[in-house]
Amino acid sequence: MKKRIFRALAALTVTALLLSGGAVYALGEVIRTTFTQTAGGITIAQGVSYISGRQTERWLEYSPNPTVSPVVVYGSKVCNYGDFSSMSALVEKNGANVLAGMNGDYYVLSTYLPLGLVIAQGRLISSDAGHWAVGFREDGRTFIDKPGLVMKAKLGTETYTLGGINKIRNSTNYFLFTDEFSYTTKNTAPGTDIILRPPEGAELTVNCELKLTVEEIIHSEGAIDLPAGKMVLSLSDAADKWRKYGVENLRVGDTVTISVSSDEIWNEAEYAVGSLYKLVTDGEVEPGLDKGEKAPRSAVGVREDGTVILYTTDGRQSGYSTGLTIEQLGQRMKELGCVEATIMDGGASTSLHATYIGNNNDSLVNKPSGGNERSVSVWIMLAAKGEGSARMTSVGLMPFDVIALPGTRIQFTAGAADETGRPVAASGYKWTSSAGSVTESGLLTASGTATDGKVTASLGGIDGSARVTVVDVPDSVAVYNEKTGQKISSLSVNACDTVDLTAKAVWRYMDVASQDDCFTWSCPDTLGSIDGNGLFTAVNSMSSGVITVSAGGVSAQINVTVGIVNTLLDGFETSASSITGARTEKDMTRVARGFASAALDYDLASGQALFNTSLNISGTTNYVNLWVYGDASGNSLYAGLADGGEVLAATLDYSGWKKWVFRAGADIKALILRGQGSGTIWIDHVVGSSGIEQDNTGPVIEAEVKGGVLTAHVKDETDGLLPVSLVGVFLDGLPLDFSYSNRVIKATLPDKEGSGRLTVRAKDISGNISEWSIFTGGADISAFTDMKGHWSEIYVNYLAAQGIIGAQPGTNAAQFNPGAPMTRAEFAAVICRMLRIDTAGYADHIMSFADLQDIPDYALEYVRALSALGVMKGALNGGVLYFMPSSGLTRQEAVTVIGRLREAGRAAASISDFIDQDLTAEWARPYFGALVYSGVIIGFEGKLMPRGTLTRAEIAKIAALVI
CATH class of the missing domain: 2.60.40.10 (Immunoglobulins)
Known part of the structure; x- marks a missing residue:
């Protein structure tokens, strides 16, 4: 029931609507191009086009003027990084007003060092590395060229070419560092560092000669601190003899001459930023540009009249924007009138900002593919000079x-x-x-x-x-659940329930603003009633039908089933006796929901195998849902019903778990396998349902803690009110007393020192699990001297207070060593303590590891338990089984062990957006997905690093959040 006034900021457009009439451009058919003036006279443009999918582009148009000029902004050090807001604050503290901007050059992910040139206020901040660059004159006029910096250092009688200024040192050349590079030289190998004192007031520029005095000569094993106001000339020990000669004959007090030269045009650059690829030269697209990957892109272009274009196009977002190849980017910049254009960083770094008239803060104009703006190392900004007149213009x-x-x-x-x-x-x-x-x-x-x-x-x-x-006739209309925002094509509700629906229209691939009463809503009386704002009320009995919503003669329909009630027929958690001949399976790779399933060993020598069952359905059951682990045999599984009929339950032409649904109007008296061969299939979580729609979504938990009292609202979209047996409250992994009434949980938290991990868990009848967790209470006492300020401190202190984790065995008991890998032996101990596994129950388990004697005494009982549970099986080497207790674990091994010890049924996110997802083993993907979905694992710079070794700090975080 949508009665709100439409306030959303729609596409950023105002002054022009250009319909292409079928014209084809680099982006395909241009559907809509719009422009608006924003603060400081900068123009924002947005285009929507279609070529095998919607494409969305945005750009800024800036004409040099006395008020606004471009600046290139980096952090307090050139290797620092920041988002647009934090970087623009560096400009505004000097009295300017940042109006708009875009991300700059590509950078090295590990160091955030820009690949190419950086000039700021006429000073050379970082050399060009042979790349292209964009130069901004003080009056805003812009040019694109290759700086071709020639950088030399004269030591005594010898003159050497510099490998770079404020670039990562290699093993060959001299490199010069200033205190604007970073806090250290970031060298990773032995070498000689010459501390140089520049003349007072001297500055590095693209054309300069500086005579520097040697203050100190240091042989270092790696990085050294960069002293303020000084420069450091650095040479690797791996350099050749001729270059080392320059160092060997140098003494404190000697003079070192640094010279930099380039084309004179670069003397005019007040600011500059590097670029990896030139796109357009003299009005023509550069030949040989990449035609492969479509991705979000950014570019800078200059028109014949001097207008500067800061261009972005979004990508990797199906239905919104596909992205461009680099060749298409070049073509598009030419179409926009650029006679010169060059690329900037793209992908998730693509980011365009502007300040709208009347606002004090910038807005993110585009839609980054990563979901949020990425912090980058260098920005191009348009800033207004001076304080302004405060007169409305x-x-x-x-x-x-x-x-x-x-x-x-x-x-x-x-x-x-x-x-x-x-x-x-x-x-x-x-x-x-x-x-x-x-x-x-x-x-x-x-x-x-x-x-x-x-x-x-x-x-x-x-x-x-x-x-x-x-628009009075949209292209399409769709129905959404008002509360969840999810698009729906069908709806299942219980009798008398109300559901708030909303509708959205699309015209020429663009969203159309509306309220619900802009549509016409209807449904048959036998289904229920629906008002003019999309509020549907179901009838008081089971029914099915169609809800129709329309606008301008264009309609959408959703199929509605009323009165769906789910009933668990068998989850096989304690026994598989409801299926004659089945056995209880507790190998978690063969469990779809809970901790156990039913294994059916079969031999089809006679053409079929019969398993009698006592799966009795309730009066509201029309369909049966069940999980079947297929064996790719091609055999068929049938359900024999009490009325004498049979129905196909599953076709076993796949391997792994799959959920099946079949119509069942009577009790299930047998499961029948037909086909050939022998093998095993697994059945899990058989649910009777009044409707055909499958429930694969967990309950919704909304909770808060106030005044030491937990209040949690639990509702399941399908099952509605869950029984108390399917909800629970836990503190530090132990059950906590609670009350439960009308979907509301109440629990009083006990007084305790330090923090606690509070969890509300709910499971619906279909076995889908949801959890809500927070830390409560005060901070834990720091247990280790090396954890103060470490990102994992809260997790380590909490686990130490719980007795789950301690110092690394065999090391200083006062130190945790967060960056050290955790051994397999210690991991077994931590996981067992974390999940409170009763190791005494596995005391009789016999382990057959060849290196059994190498397992530390403290870990023996935990290794035995996890071995018995089948989650840490060791590895074969030359046909011999080893546990390798002192070896580390990869991330995918660790998350798989944890995942196989936890109850099955948790939601899992797709890991396809992680750069290295293809390195993840198939057996680990669902467990990564579950931890990503719950926020336990967020990755690092877009990577999961599944084959990397897990550190003690990382294990502490996972253990603390999973407990």
Whole structure:
């Protein structure tokens, strides 16, 4: 029931609607291109096109002017990084006002060092590495060229070519570092570092000669600190004799001459940023650009008239934007009128920002493929100089552009700014519209018929406008669940339930603004009732039917089943006796839900195998859902019903778990396998249901702790009110007393020293598990001297307080050694303690590891337990089984052990977005997915590193969050 006023910022558009009429560009068919003026006179453009999928691009257009100029911004050190907000603050602290910007050059992920040139305020910050670069003059005029820096160092009578300035040292050349590089030289191998004192006031530029005095000569094994105000000339021990000669004959007090030269045009660069690939030269696309991967891209271009284009296109987002190849990027920059253009960093780094008129803060204009803005090492920003006049020079509206259905209410707000883009307080705007009726407060009700108009706010002779396109016939309509925001094509509800639905329309691949009463809703009386805002109320008995929603003659329908009630027929947790001849299986690789399944060993020598069952359905059951672990035999599994009928339950042409559903109007009296051969299949979690829709989503838990009392609301979309047997509250892994009534859990937390891990767990009838967890209480006392300030400190201290983890065996008991790998023996101990596994129950288990004597005494009982459970089986070497207790574990081994010890049924996220997901073993993928879904594992710089060794700190985090 959507009665809210539409306030969302739609596509950033206002002044032009260009329909291509079928024209084909680098992006395919250009559907809509729009422009708007923003603060400081900068133009924001957005385009939507279609070529094998929607493509979305945005760019800034800047013409050099006395007020606004480009700057290149890096952190306090060139190897630092930051988001746009934190980096723009560095500019604004000097009195400028940042209006817009874009990410800059590619950088090295491990160091955040830009690949190419950085110039700031005329100073050479980092050399070009032979790449292209963009130069910004003080007056804003821009050029693109190869700096071709020639950098030399004269030591005594010899002159040597520098490998780079503020670049990572290699094993061959001299490298020069300043204190703007980082806090250290970042060298990783032995070498000689010469501390140099520059003349007072001397600065490195692209054309300079500096005579520096040797203050100290140090032979170092790796990185050294970079002293403030000094420079360091560094040479690796692996360099040749001629270069070493320069160092060997150098003495404290000697002079070292550093010279840098380049084409004179670079003397004009007040700021500069590097670029890996040139895209357009003299108005033509560079030949040989990559035609392969489509990805988010960024680029800088210059038109013949000097206009600068800061361009981005999003990608890797199906249905929103596919991305471009580098060749397509070059073609697009040429189409936008650029005579020169060059690439910037792309992928998840692609980020475009702007400040809208009347606002004080920048907004992220594009939609990064990583879901959030990525911090990068260098930014290109457009900044207004001076404090401004505080006199209104421009008016802007938000949203800038809307496509809407007739009757949609849209709340516009007006803002004013001075010539520097700083907001100016203003009121009393006069509102007018050619796209509907607008109130004095800027609330527009869109026209009842199709139109292409605008809303205007006027004050003091200055106008600001927003574009409004009213669409009376959309291309498509879809139905969504109002609460979850999920698109739905079918709906299952219990009798008398109410469900709030909403509808969305699409026109030319773009979303159309609306409220629910802009649509027409209907359903048959036998199904229930639905009001004009999409609020559906089901009838009080089982039923099925269709809800229809329409706008402009375009409709969508969803199939609705009322009265779905799920009943667990058997989960096989304690026994498989409901299936004659089945055995209980507790190998977690053969369990779909819970901790056990039913194994059916079969031999089809006679053509079929019969397993009598006592799976009795309830009166509300029309369908049966069950998990079947197939063996790729091609055999068929049938259900024999009490009424004498048979129904195909599963076709076993696959390997692994798969959920099946079949119609069953009577009790199941037998499971029948037909086909050939022999083998084993597994059955798990058989559920009777009143409807055919499968439930694979866990309950929703909303919880909070106030005043030492936990309040949790638990609801399952399918099962509604869950029985108390399927919910629980745990503190530090131990059950906590609670009350449960009408989907609400209440629990009083005990007083305790230190922190506690509080968990609410709920499982629906289909076996889907959800958990909500937080740390409660105060901080734990630090147990180790080397953990203060470490990112894992809270987890290590908590586990130490619980007696789950300690110092690394055989090391200083006061130190944790967070970066050290955790051995397999210690991991076994930590996991058993974490999951409170009763090791005494496995005392009789005989282990057959050839290196049994190498297992430390403290770990023996834990290794025995995990060996008995089949989750740490060791490895064969030359046909001999070893446990390798002192070896480390890979991440995928560790998460798999943990996953196979936890109850099956947790949701798992896709890991396909991780860069190295293809390195993950198939057996580890679901366990990674479960920990990613729950936020226990978030990866590092987009990587899972599944084959990397897990550190003690990483294990501590996982253990603390999983307990």
